[in-house]
Amino acid sequence: MAEDKDSAEAIVSEVHRKISEAFDVFDHEFNKTVDVREIGTIIRSLGCFPSEGELHDIIAEIEEEEPTGYICFEKFLPTMTTVLMERRFRPIPEDLLLQAFEVLDQQKKGHLEPEELTKYLTQEGEPFTPEEMEEMMSAALDPDRNVIFYKDFVSMMSVDNHR
């Protein structure tokens, strides 16, 4: 039992260090605070997939009463630890992602037209900004055929992710 407790503590402490490392990367002033706009990036880089709404909820939890535009580490750490330990916002499996693209591909062509994809992603769900759309398009668009082969796209991104 004592052993379990030790290993549990060790796990938590390792989680803490991971969170601390990720946090520090964005802590430009070295004063244990980060710009609130970077919180999403930090959380996602730690392996979690919150939606925008879920992200806003988290931020609301850890912000100061009087929002300063900065999040301090003391507040971030416990919340983030819980998120990681509870394995919240888990990654999206590749096949599920593929199904999502297939849903959008109403005519089952095996690819999406740029206009189609743009329409869906900038008007539905939690819409992309024009910059986000442009960035995805530049990576996803097949320059020769001018369409998005989403199966290839998903595979390619998954490889990169798992490196």
Add this chain to the structure above:
Amino acid sequence: MGCGSSVAIDTRRLTPEVTAKIPSPALTMKAAILIQRWYRRYIARLEMRQRYTWNIFQSIEYAGEQDQLQLSSFFSFMLDNFTQLSGNGPVVNPQTDRARLTNHEQIIVPESYNGPRLTFPLTVSQTDALLTAFKNQQQLHGRFVLQLLQETKKLLRQMPNVVYFSTPYAKEITICGDLHGRLDDLLLIFYKNGLPSAETPYVFNGDFVDRGKKSVEILILLFAYLLLYPDHMHLNRGNHEDHIMNLRYGFTKEVMQKYKTHGRDILKLIQEVFSLLPLATVIDNKVLVVHGGISDVTDLDFLRSIERHKVKSAMRFPRCTPEHTQVARSSRAPLWSRPESPLCDSRRSEGKTTKKRHCHITRQGSGSSSSSSSSSLMCSPRGSLHPCLTPHPCPSASMPSLTDAFQAPFLDSFSALLVPLPSREEVEWKQVVDLLWSDPKSQPGCRPNTFRGGGCYFGPDVTRRLLEKHALSLLIRSHECKREGYELCHDGQVITIFSASNYYEEGSNRGAYIKLGQELVPRFFQYQVSHTTRKLTLMQRVRVGEGSAVRALQEKLFAHRSELMAAFQHYDTSNSGCISVSEWAVVVESVLRMDLPWRTLRPRLARLAPDGMVEYQSCFEDMGPGQPIPQVSPNFAETLYRYRTDLEIIFNIIDKDHSGQISTEEFRQTWRLFSAHLGVEVDNKAIDDLARTMDFNKDGSIDFNEFLEAFRVVHKLDSKDQQEC
């Protein structure tokens, strides 16, 4: 549109029925959200990688600069004493300017040379010719370079230390930051913004040279425009306008490669020109432009009175004359270190960035020479004041305090000989170094810049006080690379402007310049030089940058292999070849002293065993020696890898005629001195053997470039890496 509240997604299954039916709006929305979430996570990871890549580059860059400054005392010593080694007389043959001028005019330019031929005073057609020539990869003949430098020197001599001028009516002044030998960036600025002229005045804020490959061309253009429009072209000195920095960061090499005959003379003249560059510019009595920053003792009025040309290099601490030696001791700490300052509030505090090898000069190295230079006078044997100061083999287990890290032997000697209050030279030197090396930070106060090893970190209060004192409204500085090419801080009172895009790597950052009109409201213009016609995606940019940063880290790991292995094995009690990720990260951070997210970087640097433990040997797998190393012990080899750059500098110092050759005796003595300085124990016999081996044609001299090539670390999987990118 998405709903205001968060949408719960059942991630287990999207829908049982997929084909044929047109999906319901709800399903479409779910699909869209899924894709958006996934993509945002992906981008976040990329941003994270981009960010730590940046951190890596900066860490390595500043660590390098810090090493440089720490070794500065040694270099100074070498510069003073290498005559002892070679037995030659002093290198510098003092020549009057007039004699030199005549000499330059007598240089014959061959008929076959079809580059620009400069006559003075310069004309616009000549500067145009220079631009065209450089765009076509042509080189300006050494004679014209020398003449240009000579004229520049004459002009600069007349300039004050701090240049005051006003923006001409209805015109804007353009302020550019570091260029670092990137000619493409300068040409892009000229293209976007116009060539320097009475209509288009410019301030260039230092660091024109080093690192990039076209430092010579940049200098020529800047000086040419300076001569053409002395009232509308303003150049500030940067910390790289320093001949010792140039030895390490590539400018010296570039000059010697491009100008085989006249390189040495060119370098000598450039050294003088650099020291004559003004230190700061003040626009409309309101905007202060200086390369690095300020400190709490910066005093513009005092600065006006100093002899700036005497500060040749930040590394060359002013000589102490014998009169200073016999005075009562003061409690003043050496200028580089202020033990009373709160250093621990910064993440980059004590121990984090100081390297182990600051165990400075030992008795035998310095005391032996009997020259009359002040350095040997100073270094009299004394008992070990501090454990760090006695020679002992690296790696040392103990971490010396910050004060030791920056004590140059000259400074040690000074305090040993009871130096009093700072001399005039010391004060002047510090004022100059502060201007050229300091960085702004958000914490108030002023403390030594430990990251770089020179100048200060200055807080918003320091800025405010200085601006108020001199009735200024804005401080524009450079010195630090910024992702967007510029950055504001200290409540908008300080602007950093950086003009070398892609500084660390293709896509790493933008460059920028400022335009300032009469109302003195800055406007920012950004750009990025690109060598590809198609815009790289974020993913591609991150891969390239990260690849480069990771390789640099791998080299560092390799160069510290024995220390790392010793520490790894310490944790590996069962001798399995594996340790936990946590242990691995702890070891690497403590040995390399770089504050980086090691756990996040681990997948790029080391392999995991199936049970999740780190196979620590895998850190070194990808790296190997470039060529078969002459018979040296692995430890010796590693020392050579680690200090390769420094050795290069030292050899270049010794090799006065820049022939690439030094005598075996010089080699031996240098190596012994250097290792004594570092506190590294090297077998004398090993050195002798090495010297003998390296003397390939047995003529008593060593081609040190060949020698250094043998100790260049090479990435074994180079071709594979390139494929992956």
